Amino acid sequence: MISDDAVVNLFALAHPGRLNVFRTIVKAGPDGMAAGKIAAANAIPANTASTHLSILTGAGLLSAYRDGRSIIYRANFTHYAELMGFLLNDVTENNAEAATALQAWFRNHPANDASAHAKA
Structure with missing residues (x-):
């Protein structure tokens, strides 16, 4: 990932509503979630959800596919991992x-405990 891509990704996540939408989709797991359910889960209007989903998808953090009349959104975990890797490695390159x-934090906060830490 290059710096410009990281900026686009961080911009996409730097809005409380978009961050909540992203969290909702991540929690939905690999099967993703329909756009209407995402809007309902976040108590936001469909057009607001659509805007957030468009920005997150444009940044590469989400992928979408049509299933009948619904559009299903899934988190692009590979892309998200690249962003985290950029922040962990490239940004801290000259600062051991x-x-x-950061590496210690990730070791001490395994992914399966993320929801417990988010609630704390």
Whole structure:
């Protein structure tokens, strides 16, 4: 990932509504979630959800496919991992202390505990 791509991704996540939509889709897992259910789960109008979904998809954080009359959105975990890798490795490249601190945080906060930490 290059810096310009990271900026686009961080912009997409830098809005409370879009971040909540992204969280909802990540929690839905690999099967994803229909756009209408995403809007309902976040208590937002369909047109607002559509805007958020469009920005997140344009940034590469989501993928979408049609299933009958519904559009199903899924988190693009590979792309998200590239963003996290960029932040972990490239941004801290010349700062061993920062890299060590971030790596320790990820070791001490395994992915399966993420929802418990988010609620705390």
